[in-house]
Amino acid sequence: MRQFLVFLCLSVFTMSVFAEGDVAQLHLHLSGAQSLNAKFVQQVKDVDGQLLQESKGTIALKRPNKIRWESTEPFHYLLVSNGKTVWRYDADLEQLNTEPFDANLAQTPAMIISMTIDQLAAQYDVSVKKNGNAREFILLPKEPGSFTEMVLMFTWGKLTAMRLTDTLEQTTKIEFINPKYNNRFSDREFEFNEAEAKKS
16 A cells, blocks of 8 residues: 555656646747747638638737737738737728737737746646657646647747637647748837738
């Protein structure tokens, strides 16, 4: 019995070390990218794998909490944040919504690269699958939210795609095309400019 208890304690300790190691690995991968600039293709599929929606556009991210997400096909939609304010602009309707930046946006998949290791460990159970130079980090939220699973895919240490499964078992995959990392951005890139938005 004592041997069993020792084995159980060792097993729990080992799992804890591996869990912490996986979070640390994820944070190491993410923190290597202080910024990201890429084209993207986003596909939403139902539980049977049927394509429901596809959109294309560009994304720019900069740590911490700066984002410019612009969908150009099939509709023109722009989301911009400088870390303090969030602008959402629907070009087809010429409608602009402005709101303060809050923690809910900080927890969205597009902002995951700005999280600290403590935030990752507090919000997700993290595990990793390895295949040669590829890594898939599987994140399971500890609290119920808009998705039940998020997978971050890396090749040669660079984030190349994200896949989310929501509560309806629909999957959304965002693939980054020709991603560039650690480019310099001016602060203007993360400010909304209506005249420039209308030209896009």
